[in-house]
Amino acid sequence: MAQNVMGNSQLLLLGLSLLVLLVYSQTRPGWERFQRFKNQHVRYPKHLASNNDQYCMMEMKWVNDYNNACKGFNSFLHNQTQNIINVCFHPNIFCRNNETNCHRSIFRNSITECRSAGGQYPDCYYNGTAVRKYFVVACIPISPSGRLLPVHLDSTFWNPGQVFLLPPP
Ligand SMILES: *[C@@H]1O[C@H](CO)[C@@H](O)[C@H](O)[C@H]1NC(C)=O
Ligand SMILES: *[C@@H]1O[C@H](CO)[C@@H](O)[C@H](O)[C@H]1NC(C)=O
Ligand SMILES: *[C@@H]1O[C@H](CO)[C@@H](O)[C@H](O)[C@H]1NC(C)=O
16 A cells, blocks of 8 residues: 555656656747857857858858758847847847837947848858947747847847837836
């Protein structure tokens, strides 16, 4: 009888572990979106290349492998990941899709913009331009800590007045 009780509590423990695992695996998508954001938009330091076209050709490979297609336009932010994460703690502003979980940098960041110049996946050609612009990221709280992390680069802009601030509450 005692063994039976033991067996039941072990079963309960197993059940609880599975539940924790299930909850954990369901929180992974947020973490994966952050990883994907980094792979698509964060490069620090900027690797050497003979010019920005070559740079884009090299770095867009990792971006294009997500969709097996030549992405038309992509920006790489050259800064430490932590400095980009910190932008999530700036006040909320509207995103281009009218959601309100966007945040803008208060500094101009070194960015390489890559624009498609044709080709067929996996041989994609690009024109690259180095700029210093402000940027806007969308952030979501990632479980289990609930820490805000960037998951989407919403826009980049030259003029600090170009974004839509939220009306005061
Ligand atoms: C965002 O809101 C503005 C003003 O309410 C509206 O004109 C615009 O169509 C909306 N954009 C999207 C993508 O929903
Ligand atoms: C990186 O971010 C910091 C702010 O966190 C900013 O002052 C600095 O200019 C940025 N560096 C580059 C290379 O954009
Ligand atoms: C754009 O990239 C293509 C392919 O790398 C290159 O041949 C062309 O010279 C570039 N054009 C400009 C304007 O830089």
